[in-house]
Amino acid sequence: MKHTPTPWAVVENDGAYMKQADNAKYRIEAQNPQEHVVALIVSDLPDDVLPAEANAAFIVRACNAHDQLVEALKQVMGWISNWSPNFETDEEWQTVAKPQILAAIAKAEAQS
Secondary structure (H helix, E strand, O other), X not given: OOOOOOOEEEEEOOOOOOHHXXXXXXXXXXXXXXXXXXXXXXXXXXXXXXXXXXXXXXXXXHHHHHHHHHHHHHHHHHHHHOOOOOHXXXXXXXXXXXXXXXXXXXXXXXXX
16 A cells, blocks of 8 residues: 655644544645645644654655655665776775665665
8 A cells, every 4th residue: 555645744733624633733634635634743742842843844854755865865876886986895885885775775665
C-alpha cells in the first residue's frame, strides 16, 4: 500500500474534522482537492513541554522532502561511481560516507 501523496500541510485543528479528536491541536492534510486528513497531532501538554506545532511542521517537511532527497542521494551515488579518480580506493569513502548514504537510502525506501 502506498502512502497518501505529498505535498502535505499543517492545519490548526478547529474540531470540525472529528469531534472525537478534541485534544488534537493540529492536523496534517494532503494538499489535494479533497484535503484528505493524513494525521492528527494530539497533545494534552502545553507547547513548551511538547511542541505540537513544531512537531507537525517537522513531520510535514520531512515527508514533503523525502522523495526528492532519496533521488538526489541516488544521483550523487551514480556520479561518484563514475568519478575519476575512482572513490572506490578511498578508505573514508568506503568505510564512512558510502555506507551512510546506502543505509539512508535503504531506510528511506523501507516498506512498513
